[in-house]
Amino acid sequence: MSWLVTGGAGYIGAHVVRAMVEGGQSVVVYDDLSTGSADRVPSGVPLVVGSVLDAQPLERAIRDHGVTGVVHIAAKKQVGESVERPLHYYRENVTGLQTLLEVMAATGVDRLVFSSSAAVYGMPDVDLVTEETPCLPMSPYGETKLVGEWLINAAARAHGLRAASLRYFNVAGAAAPELADTGVFNLVPMVFERLEAGEAPRIFGDDYATPDGTCVRDYIHVQDIASAHLAAAVRLTDAEPGTALTLNVGRGEGSSVREMVDRILKVTGREDLAPAVTDRRPGDPARVVASADRIREELGWSARYDLDAMIDSAWQGWRLRHG
Secondary structure, eight states, X not given: OEEEEEXXXXXXXXXXXXXXXXXXXXXXXXXXXXXXXXXXXXXXXXXXXXXXXXXXXXXXXXXHTTOOEEEEOOOXXXXXXXXXXHHHHIIIIIIXXXXXXXXXXXXTOOEEEEEEEGGGGOSOOSSSBOTTSOOOOOSHHHHHHHHHHHHHHHHHHHHOOXXXXXXXXXXXXXXSGGGSOOOOOSHHHXXXXXXXXXXXXXXXXXXXXXXXXXXXXXXXXXXXXHHHHHHHHXXXXXXXXXXXXXXXXXXXXXXXXXXXXXXXXXXXXXXXXXXXXXOOOTTOOSEEOBOOHHHHHHHOOOOOOOHHHXXXXXXXXXXXXXX
């Protein structure tokens, strides 16, 4: 098997590429470098610069490198931006996937690992989110991921595609400082940014129906996300045509925002900065925690890293970039 990893020069993509190479897989990276960096691609791994919206360079990359499977990570992924630019998100995420599937069909590539998201669930009122929990996304971003799953499942039924859609939850951490997330959109880097400015980290609401009043989430190390992609790719190698798996990727454990902030303050040595509680953000559900039973049964996979490993590795990456 030879795998084309779209978005393989990005934060999550680079970790997936590293895990697949270390797992003995042959890998080619396809990335438009709009948010990714060529420096993230390991030595010896080919990098093809191109967009999944452009069929010709995509098809050429597949044929030139003898690709037999695709790990599709390339996507726009900021919830707020998707509300402001829904057409852009649908074009990049849905039309891009459609173009990829058309090229795969034309070249006979019939194995696909798709990076989906827990955003497909919206605000589920359940203790643990299973793959059968109703999907009611609350943003155009979440909608594009759900539509992507529908499109993949339809292609599996019609064309014998073997596919796995991985719905992952709140990603943090880094395998190495140079691979750390460069965006400031998730809780951990948002707290780092406040600390660097000498300001108290913010907690958006402390009156939720949770043990400490703050939102509860399932945080997962990016290395665990990467190993889940590798496990899915291996599973699809010998899968029956038409196989279409949908799997949550999480730890199955909830951690509150306050707990995370307190841990971050301890790791960074800034326990003198008590968090400031502000108003709730619109649309934040009280609790979103994955059930990880199905992925364990289907892939024999489970998460390995804990919260402290996520925070410590993310902090090392932040310090590398910010001094």
